[in-house]
Amino acid sequence: MIVSARTRPPHPVLIEPIVRSALEEDLGRAGDITSDLTIPADTIACAKLVARSAGTISGLIAAERVFALVDPKLAYRPAKHDGETVAAGAIIAVIDGHARSVLTAERVALNFVGHLSGIATATHAFVEAVAGTRARIVCTRKTTPGLRILEKYAVRCGGGFNHRFGLDDAVLIKDNHLAACGGIKPAIERARAGLGHMAKIELEVDTLTQLEEALSLGVDTILLDNMGIDDLKRAGELARGRATLEASGSVTLATVRAIAETGVDYISSGAITHSAPSLDVALDF
16 A cells, blocks of 8 residues: 555554454454345455545555455555545545455444544644644644554644654653642753653643743753743743744634744644544445
């Protein structure tokens, strides 16, 4: 399957266990008894994966693995690729082979493509809304348990960028950390004392006073939590050339442009993963 280098698809080794788990959940203990009982074993079908709504496609790399695991003899032919924007009615893949196998794989494949395309579509809308500014749209750790790798891939398919993948790839000191450890200075000092040279430190602040303290300590990246537009502009003036700024908190399509125009470097949104509606996709014989 052809995919864009921009989307950086996860390695198949990482995708397969997720797909296998979804199939095991659906097949249960007895397999697809409906298809096995009603369709002769030698029945051949040609099925089309169709986008019933316009949107940005993601999840075809998972769908391909679904069909391959159910029946390696199925011929999967993509008509579109992850990261492409399609119109309603577009054929995005064609699957040829035994009808039983196609129907057994159908729902799991559609679940992946619909859910991940919904995330890609939501992300694309945010990216389009900030076009022409310096701001990049990034996701968060607000993902469906077990699907983070694929959901963050869907964000990339929509033109967004990924924040940290987990608790282990960057330091992000938030308000509860500060409350538990005694403030910004001790938190930064302790993090630096034990942190490897390849990792970054990001600190969440919600006031300009906290921002000034963070800047005085040379923090790499500062997350501006739920700040108003005026404070975001002032934060940009204070931090210019001294730290990377990320705006976060209650970001919507209606507000994201104004946030981007304050000059922040990144805008993070949990909604693009946890609240994106699925794209309407179907499998038609």
